[in-house]
Structure formats: structure tokens, C-alpha cells
Amino acid sequence: MAEFVQVEHHGDGVATIRLDRPPVNALNPQLWDEIHEAAEVTGRDESVGAVVVWGGPKVFAAGADIKAMKEFSFTEMYARGNQIQDAFAAVARMPQVVIAAINGYALGGGCELSLAADFRFAADNSQLGQPEILLGLIPGAGGTQRLTRLVGTQKAKEIVYGGGFVKADEALAIGLVDRVFPADDVYTEALAAARRYAAGPFALRMAKQAIDEGIELDLDNALRLETHLFAATFATEDAREGMESFVANGPGKATFTRR
Numbered sequence: 288m289a290e291f292v293q294v295e296h297h298g299d300g301v302a303t304i305r306l307d308r309p310p311v312n313a314l315n316p317q318l319w320d321e322i323h324e325a326a327e328v329t330g331r332d333e334s335v336g337a338v339v340v341w342g343g344p345k346v347f348a349a350g351a352d353i354k355a356m357k358e359f360s361f362t363e364m365y366a367r368g369n370q371i372q373d374a375f376a377a378v379a380r381m382p383q384v385v386i387a388a389i390n391g392y393a394l395g396g397g398c399e400l401s402l403a404a405d406f407r408f409a410a411d412n413s414q415l416g417q418p419e420i421l422l423g424l425i426p427g428a429g430g431t432q433r434l435t436r437l438v439g440t441q442k443a444k445e446i447v448y449g450g451g452f453v454k455a456d457e458a459l460a461i462g463l464v465d466r467v468f469p470a471d472d473v474y475t476e477a478l479a480a481a482r483r484y485a486a487g488p489f490a491l492r493m494a495k496q497a498i499d500e501g502i503e504l505d506l507d508n509a510l511r512l513e514t515h516l517f518a519a520t521f522a523t524e525d526a527r528e529g530m531e532s533f534v535a536n537g538p539g540k541a542t543f544t545r546r
Contacts, residue, residue: 292321294329300336300485300545301478302329311349312342314396316367318352319374322400326377336485336545338381339477340404341388344470347413348397353422371396371428378403379433379499382492384484388477389413390470394452399426402433405495407463408477409455410470415463416452436502438462488525488543493517 291308304325306312329335342348359367378385378400387393387404393415401407401415409415417430425431426447435443438461446453458464468476484491493516501509520526524546532541 289321289325291318292325294325296335297478299482300334301339301481302332302335302337303339303341303478304329306340306342306348311346311392312397313350313352314348314371314400315352315355316370319371323374323377326374326381330377330381330383333545335383336487336491337384337386337481339386339388339474339481340378340400341474341477342390342393342397344390344474346391346397347387347389347393348400349392350395350397350418368427375400375403375428382495384481384487384491384495386477386481388474389415389464390473392452395419395426395430396428399428399430399433402429402437406465406480407458408466408468408473408480409458409464410473411455411467412470413455413458413473414452415458416450417447418450418452420448420450434463486543487545488529488541489523489545490520490525493520 291306293305293307295303295305297303304322306318306322308318312318329338384406385404386406386408387401389401389407389409391410391413393401393413395416395418398415398417417426417434419426419430426434431443431447434446438446442461453461453463455464455467459467466476497513497516501512504512525541525543528543529541
């Protein structure tokens, strides 16, 4: 059983991956591995249609465990370099819709973990950032790549080069987060959104694959991927239910089974 990461199933197609390493969910190698395992196991769970990643009501994750990291030699970090990348890639590859619910700080690796989600819901008093440059380092788990793809090159450079913190209102304005709520409501709102996605069709997984994989391709190949996945949706029970319900009852009345 994991020590710092718990997976809670809510019984409605929604699961929470909860970070719980007090006081600030500092990311160390054990936590990386536990995130990786939780993402892979939950990603394979066909009963789960949407996932919330949450660090608790006080802090999402305030970055790497610097006390542990400063003892690493070059060769040790080189050998471990893919460990944290693989952990967050496992979150990004989850076929379900993933929502990061951010209370408090999401800094360094914490910000990078949130970037692996499909959506980021943030508390109005939360702050995000990539402060690695202040340690003489650079982000090493997506902060120079996923962040750039999300907010654009110039904003990513401002965040990474400056090492400062981005408050919730600015994060919303630049697209770093998708929604902002009062701190006490963030997790509840993330769960509510996850339930709506969990009630959606199997095609949501195909839509996620088309977007996430297509963005890495040239347009012609991305369109071919889209055509393939579009055709594949016709093999699902949900597509038959959706189209029959539309003809009989109009839009938005179908009940899907994610099959």
C-alpha cells in the first residue's frame, strides 16, 4: 500500500488521486513512484471515467524535496532523470479526463504535475510557478515543454526565466489554469466537473487521444489520426445510443455506458 498517495473511488465513475506527504507534499523519489503507480493502475480501471488529482485543502505540491535533491550527484540525477518524467507522463497518458484541483501552492514539480492534467481548477488564493532557476536549475518534468505548449513561448519564458509565482487571477488570464474558485470550493467543483465527464461517452477517450497525439504531428498526419478515431467511434455502443437518442428525443438526452 502506498504511503504518500491514496486513490479514492467515489462510486460514480470518478476517482481521486490524493497526494498526502505533509506538510507541503514535497516531491521525492518515493512520491514520484507512487504517483506513477496510481496513474497507471487508475488509468487501466475501466470503471473510472474521470480523475481528480488533489493535494489536499492546504497545498497541491510545493515542489521537489530540495533537502533530498541537493545530495544527488550528477550521475545519480542522470540515472534518475526519467523517473519523475515517467511519473508525470503516466498522468498525462491516462485515457480518462484528468482535473488537477489546486489549493495553495503548485510550484516546481507541483506545477509540472498539474500541467499533466487536462484541466486545472485553482483556488483564488493559489499560486503556481517554476522557481527552479532560483536554485541554479531548470524545470525537469515538463516545465519547459508542457508549459510552453499551454501558455505560449513568451509567457513560458517569463515564468521560467523569472522564477516568480503566478497568482490565480493572472494564471487564469494567461491560460495556465482553466477555472478559479474560492479555496473551500475547488475540490468540490473539480469533483462535480469530473462527474459530468464520467457520464460522457467512450468517445471522450478518443477525443483526448486525437488532441494529445495530434498536436505532436504535422497537420496531414493529425487529420488522418482524427479520421481513424472518428470512424472508430462508430464501433461503440455509445455512438448508437447517442444517435438514436438524438433522433428520438433531441440532443443531450442520451445515457452513456462508456462502451
